[in-house]
Amino acid sequence: MVFGVKELSKEKPVYVVRVRDKEITLDEGTLNIVREYLHRPMGLDELADKLGLDGWEEAYEFLKKIPAWIIWTPPSLWKYRIAWLEKKEA
Structure with a gap:
């Protein structure tokens, strides 16, 4: 699974990106970090540190696997986008 939905509870799915064994x-927190990476000078090493990854290779892998529409979704709109997706799937 590259990008998918992980069922942690019956109420609300959790969206995850798998990078190696993580x-x-x-x-919103993850999207804030990605948005910060996009809009200011930040290396892949710093991105890896902020995401809890083991190095720039894993950060690069993460960026390749995350869908573009998610990267460009403002963090404040994330919960509305998720609600829209859940409504669409139901």
Whole structure:
């Protein structure tokens, strides 16, 4: 699974990106870090540190696997986008 939905509870799915043996949960905090990476000078090493990854290679892998529409979704709109997706799937 590159990008997918992980069922942690019956109520709300959690969106994750798998990088090697890690699963990075996509939430407002993660999107804030990605947005910071996009809009200011930040290397892949610093991105890896902020995401809890083991090095720039894993950060690069994460960026390749995350869908572009998620990268460009403002973090403040993430919960509305998730609600829209859940409604669409139901």
